[in-house]
Amino acid sequence: MSESKAKPPEEKPSHNRQAIDDLLWDIPFARPIWNFFVREGKAVKHGWVAVVVIVGITAWLTHSWTEAGVDAKIAGLTNNFNNQISELKGELTDAKRDRDHYQELLAPFEAMAIAKYTNAPLDQRLDLLTQGMSAITNVLSNIESGKPIFELLIDGFSIANNQTVPLKESREFKIGAGNKGEITAKNTTIDFSAPINATNLIFSTDWQPEPSTKQADGTEWNHWLAISLISEGKGDAFIAAPLTISTNFSAPFLPLKIKIHSDESKTQIYDIIIAIPSRR
Numbered sequence: 548m549s550e551s552k553a554k555p556p557e558e559k560p561s562h563n564r565q566a567i568d569d570l571l572w573d574i575p576f577a578r579p580i581w582n583f584f585v586r587e588g589k590a591v592k593h594g595w596v597a598v599v600v601i602v603g604i605t606a607w608l609t610h611s612w613t614e615a616g617v618d619a620k621i622a623g624l625t626n627n628f629n630n631q632i633s634e635l636k637g638e639l640t641d642a643k644r645d646r647d648h649y650q651e652l653l654a655p656f657e658a659m660a661i662a663k664y665t666n667a668p669l670d671q672r673l674d675l676l677t678q679g680m681s682a683i684t685n686v687l688s689n690i691e692s693g694k695p696i697f698e699l700l701i702d703g704f705s706i707a708n709n710q711t712v713p714l715k716e717s718r719e720f721k722i723g724a725g726n727k728g729e730i731t732a733k734n735t736t737i738d739f740s741a742p743i744n745a746t747n748l749i750f751s752t753d754w755q756p757e758p759s760t761k762q763a764d765g766t767e768w769n770h771w772l773a774i775s776l777i778s779e780g781k782g783d784a785f786i787a788a789p790l791t792i793s794t795n796f797s798a799p800f801l802p803l804k805i806k807i808h809s810d811e812s813k814t815q816i817y818d819i820i821i822a823i824p825s826r827r
Contacts, residue, residue, distance in 0.1 A: 695732035695812040698725045699805060699819075700784060706819060711800075713822040718792040720821065722773075724807045725784040733778045735785040738806035740770030747796040753788035768804070779809075792823060799823055 657673055664672040699706045700723030706712060714720055722739055726732045738757075741748075745756065754771040761767050773787035792801065801821050808814040 694728055695726050695730050695735075695779075695809050696728035697732070697735070697807045697809075697812070697815050698727055699723075699807065699815075699817045700725050700786070701819075701821075703786075706817065708817050709819065711820045711822055714792070714824060716824050718794070718823060719789050720791075721786055721789045722805060723784050723786040724775075724779075726779040726781055728812075729781055730811070731778045731780045732775075732783075732785075732809040732812065735775040735779055735809040736807070737773045737785070737787050738770060738808075739773070739790075740768045740804045741801055742766045742768050743792070743796060743801060745769050747793040749791040749793060751788040754790070770804075775809075796823070799825070 661672055700721075701712050702715075702721055703723065705725070712720075722737055724732075724735050724737055726735070739754075740760070742762075748769075750771060754773050757770050757772055759767050759769045775785040777785075779785050799822065801823060803817075803819050803821060805817045805819065806814050807817075
């Protein structure tokens with residue numbers, strides 16, 4: 548029976564070998580390359596040539612990656628800079644277009660100023676024309692402010708255009724015109740129209756029926772006029788006779804168009820909706 552051969556004692560790695568092993572774990576792909584060089588190049592003591600090669604490859608890869616990252620950053624900054632330049636060019640083009648447009652609008656006034664103020668310095672003529680036009684505007688404003696200005700009143704309350712107004716249970720309401728201007732209003736007139744049959748509106752003789760009008764959608768609107776017999780000064784109001792919507796009218800809402808004017812005033816138009824209480 549043959550005796551088993553005694554195993555040779557295990558050799559402890561040297562400090563250099565231990566350091567190399569630690570380094571191989573830290574460097575990417577180093578261990579497979581190391582094994583290759585150690586296996587194929589046993590004549591090289593402790594594989595130092597392999598370490599040098601590995602370090603060189605790693606340095607080259609690190610340099611390549613770093614260089615690629617720097618190139619990418621530079622390319623990104625360049626693209627961003629080019630985009631900003633393109634945006635600024637677009638804004639500059641828009642500004643030039645606006646400038647040219649306003650110069651075209653201003654050209655007739657410059658020609659008028661040059662022709663009108665021949666004795667004034669050339670650079671002051673447009674300013675003189677502007678001052679003259681401002682004076683004309685002020686005169687027109689004063690003329691306009693001298694006319695009667697009205698506000699719509701429903702049951703004594705000021706009503707804005709496009710407002711919805713709830714009616715009382717009685718379905719009665721009064722339309723009025725308050726004079727807010729500085730000038731006394733004469734022959735104040737309230738023109739009231741609505742898509743309601745004349746038989747469904749109860750009104751007094753103060754309201755004069757006028758011919759009905761047909762809208763684009765085919766709806767027929769009846770309308771009535773009420774004219775004040777006295778003048779209304781500033782702060783006064785013309786309150787027309789009350790109107791009552793018949794209980795035969797079952798719709799919950801009724802649109803109204805109310806026009807108010809007097810002698811020497813503009814016509815003010817209000818489109819409102821009245822909310823009608825349901826029948827009990």
